[in-house]
Amino acid sequence: MTTERGVVRRPPGRKAQILVVASERFHRSGYHQVSMAEVAAGVGITAPALYRHFTNKPELLRQAVGAELAALRTAVTAGRAGPAELCARLAAAAIDHRALGTLWQRDARLLPAAQRAGLRRELRADVRRMAEVLGLARPELGRADAELLCWSLLSAYGGLSYHTFAPPRRRFERLLTGLGEALLDVPFGPPGPPAPASAELSWPAVADTRREELLAAAARLFHQRGFDNVSTDQLGAAVGIAGPSVYKHFDTKAELLAATLVRSRERLWHEISAALAGAATPAAALDSGLRAYLDFARRHVDYLGVTVSETERLTEPDRKAAIDARRDLLRTWVGLLRQVRPEYDKAEARIRVHAMFSLVNDGVRNRPGCQRADLTERLEAFARAVLGVS
Structure with missing residues (x-):
């Protein structure tokens, strides 16, 4: 002016x-x-x-x-x-x-x-x-x-x-x-007995062990520091190779990020689908699916963290694939929740499911809460409260 x-x-x-x-x-x-x-x-x-x-x-x-x-x-x-x-x-x-x-x-x-x-x-x-x-x-x-x-x-x-x-x-x-x-308003009674250690679901063996090591190292470093703050030298050092040797396995750092997120999605869906398939009713499926997701989140914090924070750094085709996979997972949960709570319309169910995922995803990563021995028990109660199925 x-x-x-x-x-x-x-x-x-x-x-x-x-x-x-x-x-x-x-x-x-x-x-x-x-x-x-x-x-x-x-x-x-x-x-x-x-x-x-x-x-x-x-x-x-x-x-x-x-x-x-x-x-x-x-x-x-x-x-x-x-x-x-x-x-x-x-x-x-x-x-x-x-x-x-x-x-x-x-x-x-x-x-x-x-x-x-x-x-x-x-x-x-x-x-x-x-x-x-x-x-x-x-x-x-x-x-x-x-x-x-x-x-x-x-x-x-x-x-x-x-x-x-x-x-x-x-x-x-x-x-x-x-x-x-x-x-x-979720009650805090005394912690229950520790949940039994979850057995890893069988996962197909892979021939390229170095590639798998790089995927695990990338998940950890990208989660802890952010994609842009991690160099190929740091990635190589994490698995005992020179930085340029990373390119023997992945053409670019972005390709490594994409492969890391694909691995995360594959493992998550492998575990969630197994939990849902064994349930006799929608309520039982919601219970077992929630516990499977909590279990995955506790054991795969780095994979989960990269999925939450680094999807935007993917190339457009890989980003679209990641978003489509996330939407498929959400649709599964929204449909399941509406079977259990038919009075919810799609908008309410989606808001509640998003709140549940966000609560769990943050809860397993945020200190000092993530170090609690009763964290899984507490997060399950919190998740049920926001879903309205407690």
């Missing part, structure tokens, strides 16, 4: 507008697929004008993640009256800020370690505030149990990041609020 004297003034709220557009673009396409010029065009300004607000793209990402976390903090502060109010506030924030889940899980890992640590401290402080609210309503809970429930609540609401459909706003908020209240 230009005044009569020719002085250029920036429109009010321009920086906030940029952060909203950047968050949405990063969320939808992934940080590396979005240019500063694209963000500027989305706001209706030039790239040089964008650089007057943000010195570079990493700084834009840092502030975008920070803005999403600030919205979460506002909801937590407004929900201090009790668990019901907390769920209502967080449900509304989750609908309005769907980008937070993917920005936090995927793109924030690209920030420098010190910045990531600072943002993580902010999030942990919010969870402690949530746990204080929950603890006043449920004084029988210890701090660790209250915080585990609150982390799980954030994860369940974060499931909105992975789909775009939505019922009418009021119904959406009621559904999410009720889902959250059911989760925060």
